[in-house]
Amino acid sequence: MTPPDAAELRRRxxxxxxxxxxxxxxxxxxxxxxxxxxxAWVHYPAGLGGLDAPRSLQSVVDAELAAADAPDNDPRxxxxxxxxxxxxxxxxxxxxxxxRFLRPLWVGEEVWCQLFSEPGAxxxxxxxxxxxxxxxxxxxxxxxxxxxxxAHLARWAILIARTDPDQPKHRxxxxxxxxxxxxxxxxxxxxxxxxxxxxxxxxxxxVRIPDSRRLGPVGEGWKVARTTLMNERVSxxxxxxxxxxxxxxxxxxxWRERPELRTHDLHQRLLALWVEAEVVRLTGTRxxxxxxxxxxxxxxxxMKLAFxxxxxxxxxxxxxxxxxxxLLYSDWTMRxxxxxxxxxxxxxxxxxxxxxxxxxxxxxEVLLNIVAERVLGLPAEPxxxxxxxxKDLAR
Numbered sequence: 001m002t003p004p005d006a007a008e009l010r011r012r013x014x015x016x017x018x019x020x021x022x023x024x025x026x027x028x029x030x031x032x033x034x035x036x037x038x039x040a041w042v043h044y045p046a047g048l049g050g051l052d053a054p055r056s057l058q059s060v061v062d063a064e065l066a067a068a069d070a071p072d073n074d075p076r077x078x079x080x081x082x083x084x085x086x087x088x089x090x091x092x093x094x095x096x097x098x099x100r101f102l103r104p105l106w107v108g109e110e111v112w113c114q115l116f117s118e119p120g121a122x123x124x125x126x127x128x129x130x131x132x133x134x135x136x137x138x139x140x141x142x143x144x145x146x147x148x149x150x151a152h153l154a155r156w157a158i159l160i161a162r163t164d165p166d167q168p169k170h171r172x173x174x175x176x177x178x179x180x181x182x183x184x185x186x187x188x189x190x191x192x193x194x195x196x197x198x199x200x201x202x203x204x205x206x207v208r209i210p211d212s213r214r215l216g217p218v219g220e221g222w223k224v225a226r227t228t229l230m231n232e233r234v235s236x237x238x239x240x241x242x243x244x245x246x247x248x249x250x251x252x253x254x255w256r257e258r259p260e261l262r263t264h265d266l267h268q269r270l271l272a273l274w275v276e277a278e279v280v281r282l283t284g285t286r287x288x289x290x291x292x293x294x295x296x297x298x299x300x301x302x303m304k305l306a307f308x309x310x311x312x313x314x315x316x317x318x319x320x321x322x323x324x325x326x327l328l329y330s331d332w333t334m335r336x337x338x339x340x341x342x343x344x345x346x347x348x349x350x351x352x353x354x355x356x357x358x359x360x361x362x363x364x365e366v367l368l369n370i371v372a373e374r375v376l377g378l379p380a381e382p383x384x385x386x387x388x389x390x391k392d393l394a395r
Contacts, residue, residue, distance in 0.1 A: 148200045
């Protein structure tokens with residue numbers, strides 16, 4: 001079957017809008033109809049929200065829908081599902097898993113979280129100690145995960161656990177889909193420096209996961225997880241934003257609206273950061289274009305590095321520009337938010353929250369190694385524990 005071209009996608013989108021007028025159609029019903037029409041993510045296979053079309057043609061559909069004021073699926077709220085779970089399920093899931101999970105994930109009926117990091121396995125994620133032991137047709141999981149965004153909202157989680165402690169740390173891991181409503185799953189809030197608790201720690205005690213919810217072969221979870229991690233870094237660092245979108249926007253707006261705050265030195269620093277923000281934005285556009293031809297690579301790590309550094313420098317300059325006002329903080333109320341809103345809060349929030357950018361999605365130190373080894377081709381760091389069974393590692 002020949003993939004649809006731009007004209008055909010416009011015709012299909014107009015047909016969707018005619019059959020389901022956004023002004024009179026329930027939001028969820030419209031999104032389900034869009035998925036079923038193959039207009040959710042056009043590069044996905046037919047029957048799974050797509051039409052096997054080139055990824056670059058998604059913008060054709062999006063433009064038609066935006067012009068008609070059609071609802072979207074609130075991608076910031078379901079970013080982990082869209083950016084991490086979905087591409088992993090597409091690559092490694094069974095036909096039954098794809099049919100079960102992708103539609104409610106994209107529509108936003110089911111929120112996802114990521115059970116990867118642990119108290120003793122953050123930067124060295126492959127050292128994780130959460131265990132999954134086979135018991136008939138189930139796996140029994142015990143352990144603790146940490147820094148879990150949206151765990152308090154999630155129905156499902158992507159989970160990696162150790163299934164063979166006799167293997168080296170990268171080879172004894174398997175990958176599962178965990179039902180967050182199952183007995184033995186306990187979610188506790190982690191209050192951050194911002195006062196909020198968007199992150200959580202998750203305790204797993206005797207959680208039973210059917211083998212039918214395993215992604216990929218037993219013991220090859222690290223390979224599956226790398227797909228998730230590469231997509232995560234692209235989704236964090238390569239998001240589509242307009243000029244002066246993101247953190248640079250509030251800073252530029254303050255500069256224009258508050259001339260009494262300006263100094264020559266601050267002007268020079270703002271100009272340099274504005275140029276860097278624009279370079280990162282355009283690089284993100286190029287990265288997304290490269291994705292059209294294949295899978296995300298280590299370039300996403302470089303984008304995520306730039307995103308973290310730039311956010312911290314911009315927010316620091318914004319606080320400095322505001323002087324005493326920048327030291328104010330509007331609200332320390334403990335909340336468990338649905339999403340992170342950098343631009344809708346005050347300068348103090350942006351300054352504090354951006355500190356986490358160099359940790360989440362892979363620490364900057366780890367990403368520097370990835371760029372050095374996989375992009376620049378530099379020699380890999382010595383790894384003495386590469387072939388040592390996990391159970392024999394010092395902990």
